[in-house]
Amino acid sequence: MAVWRVALPVAGSEVYDYRPPAGWSGAAPLGHALRVPFGRRELVGIVMDSAADSAVPAAKLRAATAVLGEAPLLDAPLRALLEFAARHYLHPLGLCVATALPAQAHRAPRRVHHYQITAAGQATLAAGRPRGARQRAVLEQLAAAPEGCAREALHAPATVLSRLVAQGWAEVSQRCDDVAPHSPGAEPATLRSGQQQALEAIRGAGSRPQLLIGPTGSGKTEVYLARAAEVIAAGQQVLMLVPEIALTPQMIARVRARLRARVGVLHSGLPDGARHALWHAAASGEADFVLATRSGVFTPLPRLGLLIVDEEHEASYKQQDGLRYSARDLAVYRGQLQDCAVLLGSATPSLESLHNATQGRYVEHSLPAPQRGQQDLRLVDLRPLPAAEPLSPALRALMREHLDAQGQCFLFLNRRGYAPVLYCPECQWSPQCARCDSAMVWHRGAGELRCHHCDSRQRPPTGCASCDGSQLLPVGWGTQRVVEAAERAFPDTPVLRFDRDSLGQRGALESALEDIAQRRAPIVVGTQMLAKGHDFPALSLVAVVDADGGLYSADFRATERLGQLLSQVRGRAGRRAQDAACVIQTRAPTHPHLQAWLAGGYGGLSQALLAERAEAGWPPYAHVALLRIEAPESAALEAFWQALEPGRWQAEGVDLLGPVSRPRRAGRERAQLLWRASRRGQLHPLLRQLRATLQDARWARSVRWAFDVDPWTLD
Numbered sequence: 001m002a003v004w005r006v007a008l009p010v011a012g013s014e015v016y017d018y019r020p021p022a023g024w025s026g027a028a029p030l031g032h033a034l035r036v037p038f039g040r041r042e043l044v045g046i047v048m049d050s051a052a053d054s055a056v057p058a059a060k061l062r063a064a065t066a067v068l069g070e071a072p073l074l075d076a077p078l079r080a081l082l083e084f085a086a087r088h089y090l091h092p093l094g095l096c097v098a099t100a101l102p103a104q105a106h107r108a109p110r111r112v113h114h115y116q117i118t119a120a121g122q123a124t125l126a127a128g129r130p131r132g133a134r135q136r137a138v139l140e141q142l143a144a145a146p147e148g149c150a151r152e153a154l155h156a157p158a159t160v161l162s163r164l165v166a167q168g169w170a171e172v173s174q175r176c177d178d179v180a181p182h183s184p185g186a187e188p189a190t191l192r193s194g195q196q197q198a199l200e201a202i203r204g205a206g207s208r209p210q211l212l213i214g215p216t217g218s219g220k221t222e223v224y225l226a227r228a229a230e231v232i233a234a235g236q237q238v239l240m241l242v243p244e245i246a247l248t249p250q251m252i253a254r255v256r257a258r259l260r261a262r263v264g265v266l267h268s269g270l271p272d273g274a275r276h277a278l279w280h281a282a283a284s285g286e287a288d289f290v291l292a293t294r295s296g297v298f299t300p301l302p303r304l305g306l307l308i309v310d311e312e313h314e315a316s317y318k319q320q321d322g323l324r325y326s327a328r329d330l331a332v333y334r335g336q337l338q339d340c341a342v343l344l345g346s347a348t349p350s351l352e353s354l355h356n357a358t359q360g361r362y363v364e365h366s367l368p369a370p371q372r373g374q375q376d377l378r379l380v381d382l383r384p385l386p387a388a389e390p391l392s393p394a395l396r397a398l399m400r401e402h403l404d405a406q407g408q409c410f411l412f413l414n415r416r417g418y419a420p421v422l423y424c425p426e427c428q429w430s431p432q433c434a435r436c437d438s439a440m441v442w443h444r445g446a447g448e449l450r451c452h453h454c455d456s457r458q459r460p461p462t463g464c465a466s467c468d469g470s471q472l473l474p475v476g477w478g479t480q481r482v483v484e485a486a487e488r489a490f491p492d493t494p495v496l497r498f499d500r501d502s503l504g505q506r507g508a509l510e511s512a513l514e515d516i517a518q519r520r521a522p523i524v525v526g527t528q529m530l531a532k533g534h535d536f537p538a539l540s541l542v543a544v545v546d547a548d549g550g551l552y553s554a555d556f557r558a559t560e561r562l563g564q565l566l567s568q569v570r571g572r573a574g575r576r577a578q579d580a581a582c583v584i585q586t587r588a589p590t591h592p593h594l595q596a597w598l599a600g601g602y603g604g605l606s607q608a609l610l611a612e613r614a615e616a617g618w619p620p621y622a623h624v625a626l627l628r629i630e631a632p633e634s635a636a637l638e639a640f641w642q643a644l645e646p647g648r649w650q651a652e653g654v655d656l657l658g659p660v661s662r663p664r665r666a667g668r669e670r671a672q673l674l675w676r677a678s679r680r681g682q683l684h685p686l687l688r689q690l691r692a693t694l695q696d697a698r699w700a701r702s703v704r705w706a707f708d709v710d711p712w713t714l715d
């Protein structure tokens with residue numbers, strides 16, 4: 001008796017066994033959606049596998065209700081990718097499948113009728129027919145549109161259209177409305193010799209994973225698109241992943257203009273219907289090129305010929321809840337499954353990817369830095385300055401020079417609000433979030449204290465809540481305070497703030513970018529949002545207002561991220577040939593990591609950091625996994641550790657660190673246990689056994705627990 005193994009969107013077993021629906025004969029419909037009874041409910045799952053028999057007693061084995069849809073939703077490579085994700089990230093397979101699929105994936109996609117003129121239609125027009133004016137008008141409209149027209153664009157009754165089709169003068173097809181047919185587009189740029197060499201090397205590397213390193217502006221995107229065009233011309237599909245923040249209208253327009261291809265765009269803000277339609281267009285081969293953010297790595301692409309991951313070092317590729325996957329790492333695995341090249345690109349690659357390239361697992365290509373003018377790079381020591389002043393005299397003097405020369409100044413600070421802390425000078429008390437272990441941030445513009453972890457808000461107290469002190473002083477700087485300092489120093493110059501708070505309104509981002517591009521804002525103060533993507537011709541001075549956060553963090557990746565930020569910021573200035581300046585303000589000017597970056601750029605710093613990671617046994621020289629737990633009361637966490645006995649979960653070649661408690665967030669106490677091993681093979685069997693234990697244990701239900709494999713941060 002055949003048994004189907006079905007992935008269902010519930011935490012529990014990996015797969016559930018069912019008998020085929022009544023009357024089914026023939027092979028199991030692998031990858032198809034299947035409606036099944038589950039307890040007293042009905043669920044829709046995916047047939048992952050079939051078997052001759054089941055461990056479930058025959059009497060208890062239930063029959064599926066129905067096979068849904070005509071085509072499988074998950075082809076063999078995607079099923080294998082999801083099975084890998086479930087194993088690697090220790091997450092229930094059915095929930096991995098649910099993460100990958102759009103809502104209601106098994107329903108027929110929304111389609112539009114699309115009309116195109118045929119050769120017979122062309123000939124008819126040339127012969128001065130048809131005689132009917134309406135038919136003729138429609139045929140002329142179609143003749144003028146080489147890509148054809150959607151039904152809506154044709155102002156004609158159905159009878160006219162069906163008559164044209166019946167005559168063989170026009171053809172009708174069903175299409176996904178969200179995949180733009182190629183526009184005639186711009187002629188591609190002639191590649192510079194460095195780009196040409198990289199392109200040839202990429203072509204020559206076949207289906208091996210590759211790392212393209214090139215500073216911002218060196219022309220990486222142009223190389224991706226040139227290679228993509230070749231792959232599409234050969235009849236294959238291309239998937240390009242970009243960080244959330246980089247999927248701008250400019251980026252989409254650039255891809256559409258450059259490629260003679262049907263381009264679809266997938267991102268998290270897309271309405272369900274559009275996501276669903278695009279997903280099916282990719283699966284049916286209707287889209288040639290899919291531009292997507294993280295979850296796009298699961299897009300079905302049967303003719304996949306190239307997978308690009310731009311800015312591969314970006315944090316946004318790692319999902320921080322549910323299935324905690326890295327889209328970059330899954331992309332590399334998917335490349336193996338579909339025998340397709342994976343091209344990772346970055347100006348500042350992750351240490352993991354650099355290590356993979358050094359080890360020969362990735363083929364490395366590089367692009368030379370673009371032509372630039374001189375760049376004056378300097379560290380400014382903040383220690384002699386008053387703590388309330390974020391702009392050093394040296395920085396202000398440079399700003400004056402650049403503003404006088406019609407340049408533009410960007411000041412970067414990765415902290416929103418006015419000041420991260422308000423405090424009482426009498427007793428050191430400061431307002432804390434009631435739900436998190438962290439200080440409330442003073443947002444002076446809004447007249448509120450806000451928690452940057454849980455977004456709690458409150459009016460600031462009028463005086464100290466702990467002593468008789470009557471005033472609270474702001475300590476430290478946020479973007480608002482830097483704006484204030486810039487306005488004080490340059491009273492006649494408009495200053496624009498560019499952060500999540502100031503760009504909340506719809507359309508605010510576009511209008512701010514336009515203001516910056518037109519130099520209506522000669523001084524811009526922004527968070528990391530501003531460090532990416534866009535190209536501003538007048539920008540000549542960039543400054544990192546406070547580099548120190550990344551130097552003293554306990555997180556093992558903090559310095560790598562700081563180096564990436566510094567290089568990104570530095571790369572923003574002087575993309576045109578004018579002279580540019582880059583200022584890094586710090587209280588630790590002699591810090592060896594800052595010095596390494598100053599002397600050798602990100603390349604120099606990353607070599608130093610790799611040596612340190614090797615020494616200390618952190619990734620990429622070790623594999624790390626976390627068990628994160630949280631509960632409203634710390635007693636529940638204590639009870640969990642008591643029952644688990646963490647010390648028991650050790651194995652040969654595996655270090656166990658913890659349990660350690662973590663700062664409370666949004667009213668939940670948190671803690672974690674960390675494992676580190678030089679080989680995955682030593683770590684994963686242990687974790688799988690632990691997961692099975694936790695799934696069955698009653699005591700494990702009083703906390704929320706989750707594994708985080710290859711965590712991005714230990715926070």
Ligand code: ADP
Nearest residue numbers: 189190191192214215216217218219220221222
């Ligand atoms: P990256 O992706 O490395 O930051 P881009 O591909 O975006 O670099 O290129 C930076 C700028 O230079 C873009 O405006 C792009 O249009 C332009 N550009 C890139 N390559 C060429 C080329 N071969 N000829 C002319 N312009 C180019």
Ligand code: ZN
Nearest residue numbers: 424427464467
């Ligand atoms: Zn006080």
Ligand code: ZN
Nearest residue numbers: 433436451454
């Ligand atoms: Zn909070």
